[in-house]
Amino acid sequence: MTDELLERPKRGAKADPGRMADAIRFLAMDAIERVGEGHQGVPLGMAEIATALYRDHLRFDPAEPLWPDRDRVVLSNGHGSMLLYALLYLTGNAKIGIDQIETFRELGSHCAGHPEFDQEAGIEVTTGPLGQGIANAVGMAVAEARMAADFGPDLVDHRVWAFVGDGCLQEGIGQEAISLAGHLGLGKLTFLWDDNRITDDGATDLAISEDVPARFRAANWQVIEVDGHDIDAVSAALAAVREEPRPALLACRTVIGKGIPRLEGRRGGHSARLFREDTDAARAALGWEHPAFTVPDDLLTAWRATGDPGAAARAEWLDRLDAHPAAGEFRRRIAGGRAADWQAPLDTWRTRAADIALEQPTIASSGDVCDALAATVPEMVVACADLEAPTNHKRGRRAFTAADRSGSYLHCGVREHLMGAMVNGMAAHGGVAPVSVTYLAFSDYERPAMRMAALMGLPSIFVFSHDSIGLGRNGPTHQPVEILAAFRAMPNMLTFRPADAVETAEAWEIALDRREGPALLALSKQPLPALRRGAGENLSRRGAYVLAEAEGTRSATILATGSEVSVAMAAREMLARRGVSVAVVSMPCWELFEQQDAAYRRSVLGDAPRVGVEAAMRFGWDRWIGAEGTFVGMTGFGASASAETLFAHFGITAEAIAAAVDGRGGNPRAAIPADP
């Protein structure tokens, strides 16, 4: 295909390619000047690089931005959003008309300050927080390879191109991406590095002096250094990377702010405010005589023609798809739907777990569920950050490696942040159902990526083990006490803390059903007894439910989650022996419970005094127990000892709950301890 690309006439060949690049420049400058803010550095510095990519290499059809076999373009330096918007307008994306460019950074515009996930608009992922985009790109390249292994190159044969600045490469997540992409030999992944030697603070040598190409070479990348303003040189380099089995870095030497005399090569080229004098000066310097937001017809025609080969390729691809024996399965996976009977093994497992009163760690139940679903959810890919044994989700899966793309288990190494962003990249790519697994304490490392999943509304699934002091002797570094609250506060993130095997299976069912956003499962290291008997309705869908009603009038309602639900049940029994009748409510997912109607919520919460129980900080619990309510939980960080010892030490016991129901205690309000 490369030869064909090189030999055929350049797309839009009649137009001067330098003028095509300038069209990007002026759309960006005019939009930024109009609104009074933005980042001109990227669109002005990378205009030729983008022109070379789109003119000669990018596989895309502007008429169908959702074409599954399109190349993916990620603007990892998302602050340079006008580069992407200009390209989308110039190539004819239906959602990005000139009116959108003219309303850059205004409420409701598709051209927001940073690119916001909208694949119909040609925005593959939301970017802005640096490093996320290139890590997403690694995930996309994995998804491509995984899909190609299942469906063959006739249906899946595309590349991933990421625009990237110095900031993305300084971020730890960017470094993780370099390391793992090289290890996995993701040959269809190319980073286009805007090597302009300027960041927000000024010269890059304020903060970095490493040999960036050498760093990539150390991680088994192909590196090509090129003048980023020489379109033909860039195009030739892009052709060369296609020949390579390794991922490639195109180190493009560029001049930031190129085109605006006052700012070229200077710190202000990054995002200094543009004034009319700047755009006037640029027009004079570049001989651009067209009014603001106006691209002359010949250039627009040339740009629109860049999509022609892709349109033709898509037509051929559609024929191949129609003729493909697995067309139905391919379409299902791309649409993000599940196979018709996908839940059957889950239901079987859940029924059996209830029947035999399965007592085991909820992380083990999660592994069981994943394993059981391997046949009916073949699109699932499980990523893990070097904790295979203690999380145990590999089971029957083979590793996805440089040599074997058919595996569905990703050894991510100790790189949680990359893992989270790769999961997002896989989810955004489509065709796979990505899951990440590590300890809950390390969710903090993954959190910036998890926030992006919530913001984009991607169906990423984040599984965590070791969810509380119940992990025991590894101590407070590993014991979450504030992390559940931190995720419950995050919009659009479903936070599950299942109480037993059945609730774990229910959480999985909901997470795999969900299309509009991510879910996380906080699971136990320690075994938890079976609480739910019989496999009826998925009660976790309601977020909270009465697990055990009071016998007679409720004296109190005990609300608990996860491992503390069984402690609450023990308290209930203890109280019953004393003639005190209480209900126990399990609350596996607060967000879903909040969405129930008021009548249901009232019926669950009841009118009796409430006691909240969770081996975590009280923060957030006042929603359910009131500001004056009693809470049995943690008031600070944990400690290193056996789980049994810790639950007793921190007073999270049936006795303490019973005493709290009696009004004789529970922990005091969460406060800053004198000695953490």
Next chain:
Amino acid sequence: MTDELLERPKRGAKADPGRMADAIRFLAMDAIERVGEGHQGVPLGMAEIATALYRDHLRFDPAEPLWPDRDRVVLSNGHGSMLLYALLYLTGNAKIGIDQIETFRELGSHCAGHPEFDQEAGIEVTTGPLGQGIANAVGMAVAEARMAADFGPDLVDHRVWAFVGDGCLQEGIGQEAISLAGHLGLGKLTFLWDDNRITDDGATDLAISEDVPARFRAANWQVIEVDGHDIDAVSAALAAVREEPRPALLACRTVIGKGIPRLEGRRGGHSARLFREDTDAARAALGWEHPAFTVPDDLLTAWRATGDPGAAARAEWLDRLDAHPAAGEFRRRIAGGRAADWQAPLDTWRTRAADIALEQPTIASSGDVCDALAATVPEMVVACADLEAPTNHKRGRRAFTAADRSGSYLHCGVREHLMGAMVNGMAAHGGVAPVSVTYLAFSDYERPAMRMAALMGLPSIFVFSHDSIGLGRNGPTHQPVEILAAFRAMPNMLTFRPADAVETAEAWEIALDRREGPALLALSKQPLPALRRGAGENLSRRGAYVLAEAEGTRSATILATGSEVSVAMAAREMLARRGVSVAVVSMPCWELFEQQDAAYRRSVLGDAPRVGVEAAMRFGWDRWIGAEGTFVGMTGFGASASAETLFAHFGITAEAIAAAVDGRGGNPRAAIPADP
């Protein structure tokens, strides 16, 4: 000093150094076997490396673990905690007796699952989450260089040694540490890499194939490759790194689990459970005939002697300190106290701000305060992650660079996570008052380090700008809505959101006064009007206070923080015109308010209905307004538009607050939006 060290007789020279290393091995093995869990990989694999370091190079005096000019030792691979505990016991730390080794991982033992910050016990920092330790070490090396610039090598001339495993180097934060340490030329920093080619999942080549030494060389490190079980070779390499101006990686080829035949070089060497048969087999293999937890006298004597040169060096150092003209200032800084009149410029600034009703972004006020304190808090070091201009805290400071160690501003590059951990390392080192500055949205990148600050109780200060939708057009990636809640949930982290210039100065005063833990300041990009007049008591110390009492009986109490306090004041005025009398309470720090006595809290909160106002999610607010209370704030992520437009769009306005007081609105409860 190096020559002297090499020429003098080896410390403990009469003992066989291999047996000294074995003493580490058996203490570790016996402790791990006894409790039934732990990580033998590090102590067994790094025993010879540690022996070489302590025997021939480490500058330390076991009799005074707090000696300011001691070398710092960081166990970044903290799961190998028994290596450190064994060394502390063998060298005679007073807090680590054999009873502590024997209670490894039991509640209350100094020998916790992972090392927990206790410098008297010889534990320089808490480690466990991978990569944190080496990033702390970078901060320590910066603090050493900074202190040396101020006080000269007579008082400050020590090194930082970090034990490090593959995991630390895979983590992004570790990669950030490599990059910046090389850039800053931190020649006194040495990483001792346990290159055992095994991680928790098995062979490292499951997840990494990069050339690690080449990666370090690309970042301007000296790299020495050595057999990690050859004590003399390691010692010679350690001597060589002392001659170099660059930081050094000692790549030590080791055998994981060395000494236990069943586990040597195998995955199980990392942390497979040890049984009596394993320790018996190790005893047989190594010819170790001593009972569990027993080190023969000759070896213990040899180990204890390793501290002798340090004890002598400390005696000489104390003489130099006594004779030093800046002895008093040195002692003050090391003790972590402030100069007697340190607040004077702060008070002056605060008074003036109140007098002139200073209206500006609170991030600008923070910069003003930092600048004003440069003279009286010379120990302050400000680190920033490539946002110098928009956060503006450099001002009169010079950069700390490879060439100039007297600067107090650290250009960290786009490496937030490293920055946070460096701040912790500086705080743990002592002698400097470290501050980090970036945008609040990027606190997610820094969060794992911030948690460590809270857990250790370090006086790290974390300053953030761009704290809400008030940042405007950069859009939802940059607009925190859940982040305040996420930090309020974290134990021992004081979370400030000041409403104006005076509250910003107050927050700074409290943060700089605090010794027992970190503080964060969430500050605005947009200008905020002056609300506090006259510079009396630091009202922020009480966490919340009545900013404007109702005229007459309160109809309602409006509770607000930060930029929304002025919106609440506008609502109060609007209501007053309608004859409705409300109080406005400013709540800059929930945690401090929680610590006030109940009577004060009641007096502030009042009995009237309450309305909470914050440009953030409701999560956590029920504590103050009740589960049924009215909240005016966000219900999901933000958007890209001007700040004015956004506050109107999301209904965070005086009109909305007034309507909420009237019972006619406010936002519905926080719920998962259908379309994020």
